[in-house]
Amino acid sequence: MDKQRYRMNCTLTFSDIYGQIVIWLMVIFLSLASALSLWSTTRQMYALATVGLILVLSLPFLLFAFVTTLLNHIEFVPLEVNETTSSSTNKHKVRQVEPATV
Numbered sequence: 001m002d003k004q005r006y007r008m009n010c011t012l013t014f015s016d017i018y019g020q021i022v023i024w025l026m027v028i029f030l031s032l033a034s035a036l037s038l039w040s041t042t043r044q045m046y047a048l049a050t051v052g053l054i055l056v057l058s059l060p061f062l063l064f065a066f067v068t069t070l071l072n073h074i075e076f077v078p079l080e081v082n083e084t085t086s087s088s089t090n091k092h093k094v095r096q097v098e099p100a101t102v
Contacts (some may be wrong), residue, residue, distance in 0.1 A: 035050050
């Protein structure tokens with residue numbers, strides 16, 4: 001029985017998650033701005049609770065966006081017969097990757 005082998009390629013680039021990082025930074029700055037607007041001698045606890053609440057509630061959405069973006073950029077490519085025999089003999093060979101151009 002001949003088993004089919006696959007190569008896992010990740011095509012994720014920084015530009016794929018750049019928008020998510022910018023939105024996350026905006027959430028952080030907005031939560032800090034709301035905390036500063038609530039900050040006074042009598043309402044310090046409300047200001048800290050606002051920052052914590054915003055960050056805790058937005059973190060799952062950020063992680064979900066990162067993970068789904070990563071999973072959408074992983075692909076499995078079937079190897080040809082000559083690739084499987086050469087890769088099985090050279091298991092420790094490192095494949096050179098071309099640098100990304102901007």
